[in-house]
Amino acid sequence: MSFMKLIPDTANIDFLGKGKYAIVLSIIMVIGSFYIWFARGESKYGVDYLGGTEIVIKLTEGGTSQDIRDALKDGGVASASVQAFEKGSHEYSIKVGGSDDANKKSILDAVKAKFADKATIERTDVVGPTIGQELRAKALVAVLFGLLGILIYVSVRFELAFAVGAVVALFHDVVVATGVYLLCGREINASTLAAVLTIVGYSVNDTIIIFDRVREEILKSKRVDIVPLINRCINVTLPRTIITSLLTFISALALLIYGGGAIADLSLYLVIGILAGTYSTIFIASPVVIAWDSWSRKREEAKKAARASA
C-alpha cells in the first residue's frame, strides 16, 4: 500500500550524530540572544512593562513620520519617538516616557494643531511606572512557573531525564525566539507574554510526541541501546513533526501577514517560536535526555564502585 508522503519510509537521518553541530549552533544563538537582551537595555520594553505614554495615530490623507516629528517639535514635545506602526497604513506610534497627563495632552494638541481632522487617534496607552514593574515581575514568575509545571508533569509521566530534556529545549526556544524577536526591532509587551507561554506549550507538545514514542519502544524491547532507539523514534515521528509544524507555522504566518498591526508582534513571535520549537524538538531535547541519562548512570556506577571498595 502506498501513501502520499513528504518523507520516504526509508529515511533514517542521523539526527543525533549531527547533535554536536546543533549544540554548538544553539549555544551561539543562546549567547547571542542574551547579548541582544542586555544590549537593548530598558528600551526593549514597551509601555506595558516600562510605563510611559504611547499614542497611535492614523493620518487619513497620508504623511510621513517626519511630518509627525515636525508637528511634535512645533508643539514642544521634542523627546517623543515616532515609528511607523505598520508598513503602508499611515499608522504611527508616538512614544514618550512618563505617564503624566500633560505628556499625553501636549502630544494630542501638537498632532491636532498640525493635522486637524486628518489624523485620527487610534489608541492611547498611559501606564504608570509601578504597574510596569509589577507586570514585569508577574511575567517572569509566569514563565518560571510554566517551566516548573512542565518539569514536574513530564517527570511524573516519563522520567526525570526526559523532563530535563524538555525543559532545556523550552528554555532554548524561549531565549532564542525572544532574541530573534528583539533583533527584528520589536518590543516586549503584554502580548509577548502570551506568545512566550504559547510557544512553551507548543514546543513541549512537539517534544512529548517524540518522548512518547521513545517510552513505547523502550517498553517493547527491554534491553536496547538508547541512542539508535531515540534516533529511530525521531525519524519515525518526522512526518508528523514536519506536517504539524508546517500547518501551525502557516496559521501563524497568516496571522502575521493578514492579521493587522495590532497583533503583528504576537504573530511574529509565534512564527519565530514555532521554528525554534521544531528545531529544538529534534536537535536539543533528545541529546539532553541522552546526556543526562548517561551522566546519571555514571554517577550511580561511581557510587556503587565507591561502596564496593569501602
Add this chain to the structure above:
Amino acid sequence: MSPEIKKRLIIFAITILAAAVFLAPNISKETFKDGWISKPLSLGLDLVGGVHLVYEVQTKEAVKSRLQSIANSIKSELRKDKVAILRTKVSDNNGVYQLELTLVSDRQVETLKTKVTDDYRDLMFLDVKHEGERPKVVYTISEANAGKIQEESVIQAIETLRNRVDQFGVAEPLIQRAGNDRIVLQMPGLKDIEAVKRVVGSVAKLEFRLLPTPGSSVPTTNVKDKDGQIVQVEDEVLMNGDAVSDARVQVINGQVEVSLSLNSEGGKLFRQITGSNVGRNLSIILDNTVHSSPRINEAIGGGRASISGGFAFEEARELAVVLRAGALPAPLKAMEERTVGPTLGAESIRKGITAILIGASFVMIFMVIYYKKSGSIAVVTLLLNLIFMLALLSAFGATLTLPGLAGLALTIGMAVDANVLIFERIREEVTNGSTRDAAVTVGYQKAMVAIVDANITTLLTGMLLYYFGTGPIRGFAVTLSIGIMTTLYCASFVGRLMFDVLPLRAKGKEISI
C-alpha cells in the same frame, strides 16, 4: 449498525444540539435574550473600542480623612463643654497614623481624655507633648482599625464609581476590584477618556465654611480659588456633601448654576447655619477650591442651596453628576489608562477573521490532498472544533479579545496535530499489514496517549496565562484552553465515530488515508 455506534451517534447529536443552543444568541440577539442559557459573545475593549482605566485608591488618605473628621467632631463636642481645641493635626508616618489635638492648658487634658475614652474607642492614647504652655495630646489608631477603614474605602469607592459611571449610560461598563486597592474600569464604546477621568476621578469633597471676619482670632485654613490664589476660610466645616440628596444644573438669567436639594437633616442644618450667620459670607468649597462665597442675607429654609461661579454648562453638568453620586472616600490615582478607537477595533476584527479563514483554508486543503478521504475527517473535525469553541466561549460568557482571535487561529494549527498523529499511526499499522478496522483501533489507541500528554502540558500553560495575565491576554488564555478541550473531544470522539460510520475506501484499497 451496532447499538454501541448508535449510542455514540446519539451522544454526538446531543453535543451538536448543545452547541447550537449556546450559539443561538449570537445568531439572533432578539429571539434569544434575557433568560436564555447563554449570552452572545461579548467583544473585548480592543475589538469594540472604549476606555480602560486602572485607579489606585489612596487608602492612606481615607484613614487620614477619617481621623480628621473624628478630630472635627471631638472639637465641636468639646466646644459645648467650653473646652477649646486650638489645632488638630493628622499625620501619617509609614502607616503609623497620629492625631494631635492642641489644647489651651493642662487642666483640659483630662476632659479630652475622658471624652475620647467614652465616645471614640477607635483612638488609642499615645502621649502628651508640650509646645511651650500648650499641651498636645497625641492619639493613634490600631493597625487593624486602619486596615478596616482602608478596606471600606475601596468598597465605597467602587460603589461611588458605579453610581458615577451610570450617568454615562454606557451599555456594559465593567467596574472591578483588582488586588488590594486597585479598581479596573472599562467602558466599551466610549471615546472621551478625559471626560471620564473628570467625572470618575474627582473626589468631590463638598464643604461649607465661613469666610473669617476681619480681625477675628478663629483658626483658619488655606484653600484656593478658581484662579489658584490662596483664600483663607474658617477651620470648622459647617456642612458637607452628606447633606446633599440631589444636584441639578439650572440656568438662571444666563448664569449656569448647580442647584442642590438637601436631605431633611441637611435642610435643618442649613437653616440653622444661615440663620445664625446672617451678614457673613459662606464659602462653598469643592475639593479644596472655593467656587463661590455668597453673603448670607437671611435664614434659608426649604432645603435648597446652589453653587454658582461662572460655570460652563458641561462643567456644571459634570459637577452635578459627581455631587449626586457622592464623594469618594479617598483620592484616586490613575495607574493605567488606555483608549481604543472604534475604527481600529472594527478593522482588527475584519483582519483577524481574514487571517483565521486563510490559515484554516490552507490547513484543510493540505489535509484533503495529503490524507485523501480521511483528510475530510480532519476538515469536518476542524470546522466542528471552531463551532464548539465559539459555543463554549458563549456558554462561559467569555470575552473575545484580539489575542483571543489569535488563539483561535493558532488552535486550528494545533488541533490538526491530533489528526495528523492519528492518521500517521493508522498508516503505520496499515503498512505493518493490519486490517482496516484493526489499524484504526490500534492507531487511535497509540496516538491518544501522546495527544493527551501533549495537550495537558499546553493546558497547563494556558491556565498560568489566565492566572498571571490581564485583560486581553486572559481572553487569549481562555480561547487557548477551551481550544484544547474541544480538540480532545473532536479528535478522539468525533473523528473516531466518523471512521466507524463511514467506509472511506479508495480504489483497490481498504482505506483512503
